[in-house]
Amino acid sequence: MSRILVTGGAGYIGSHTVKALIAAGHEPVVLDDLSEGHRQAVPAEVEVVVGEIGSRPDLDAVLSGGAIDAVIHFAARCYVGVSMREPRAYYRNNVAGTLNLLEAVVAHGVRPLLFSSSCAVYGDPGGEELEESRPFCPINPYGHTKAVVEWALQDLHGAGEIDYVALRYFNAAGADPDGELGEDHDPETHLIPLVIAAGVGPWGALTVFGTDYPTSDGTCVRDYVHVADLADAHVRGIGYLLDGGDSAALNLGTGTGYSVKEVIAAVARRSGEEVPHEFGERRPGDPASLVARPGRAREVLGWVPEHSSLEEIVDTAWNWREAHPEGYS
Numbered sequence: 001m002s003r004i005l006v007t008g009g010a011g012y013i014g015s016h017t018v019k020a021l022i023a024a025g026h027e028p029v030v031l032d033d034l035s036e037g038h039r040q041a042v043p044a045e046v047e048v049v050v051g052e053i054g055s056r057p058d059l060d061a062v063l064s065g066g067a068i069d070a071v072i073h074f075a076a077r078c079y080v081g082v083s084m085r086e087p088r089a090y091y092r093n094n095v096a097g098t099l100n101l102l103e104a105v106v107a108h109g110v111r112p113l114l115f116s117s118s119c120a121v122y123g124d125p126g127g128e129e130l131e132e133s134r135p136f137c138p139i140n141p142y143g144h145t146k147a148v149v150e151w152a153l154q155d156l157h158g159a160g161e162i163d164y165v166a167l168r169y170f171n172a173a174g175a176d177p178d179g180e181l182g183e184d185h186d187p188e189t190h191l192i193p194l195v196i197a198a199g200v201g202p203w204g205a206l207t208v209f210g211t212d213y214p215t216s217d218g219t220c221v222r223d224y225v226h227v228a229d230l231a232d233a234h235v236r237g238i239g240y241l242l243d244g245g246d247s248a249a250l251n252l253g254t255g256t257g258y259s260v261k262e263v264i265a266a267v268a269r270r271s272g273e274e275v276p277h278e279f280g281e282r283r284p285g286d287p288a289s290l291v292a293r294p295g296r297a298r299e300v301l302g303w304v305p306e307h308s309s310l311e312e313i314v315d316t317a318w319n320w321r322e323a324h325p326e327g328y329s
Helices: 012-023 056-066 080-085 087-107 141-158 191-200 227-242 260-271 295-301 310-323
Strands: 003-007 027-032 047-050 070-073 112-118 163-169 171-173 206-209 224-226 248-252 277-280
Touching: 003 012, 012 027, 012 227, 027 056, 047 056, 056 087, 070 087, 070 227, 080 087, 080 141, 087 141, 112 141, 112 227, 141 163, 163 227, 171 191, 171 227, 191 206, 191 260, 191 310, 206 260, 224 227, 224 310, 227 248, 227 295, 248 295, 260 310
Parallel strands: 003 027, 003 070, 027 047, 070 112, 112 163, 163 248, 171 224, 206 277
Antiparallel strands: none
């Protein structure tokens, strides 16, 4: 059993990963400022340290004594649209905060680090499938911050200070198949819970941002990955590092993209009713299509997404929303 520090472990993907780590026999310790995470999303028996990655005393307190074997780093601001309006906050947390974490783990001799990265580092690929060798070309501050951290990880690894795996997520979606965990953001910006909220009311019509993209139906296309599959990849990734695996950057996607209109249709099939929606202008910073070429994660980690059909993603997200209409509160 390994003791794993999980920064941001009370958040959406973090909490699902904490559950998966426990099931795999690890002992997670959560560091979270609870600004966007939920204490209720973490099992009562898991140690939760309320603190910030930007605070060296908070990090020293949890890393001291040599009791942490590895780190999974989720804690970050993660909304593309907000990053366009508030770039300083994104650089302060995602870059400066992560550098503070890296300095702390090096000082405490913790080498294995799993980083929550993003397909946003690639920018707008013009409809091509994305593979890990593609050069970084982010088009929004969120993507810039993830690229900067990946460069830092490469340099620290080159200096012999850490070993890392950077997991470049495509679109995280869905909810815990057991119904214990789900997606609860304020404000909510992710498409599938917004479509479900529009479908069940009383939130009003969903706004579809842009209908003139160079895609099959004019709306944005994304590669949706079930959050339970992402959690499984993190467990595999931390095990890979603990077993001495080489540092790597890996896509976490399915290789299949769905448009906004296709997602709306899938929710309508689940509900049996049409989802009210209207069309608006494009949002700044939104690429037309982001779809992974995911084969390397299978080769390196043996990872194969098992829950990431659009139907299961929508079904688990719907079940969570139905059982928790007010989220964790």
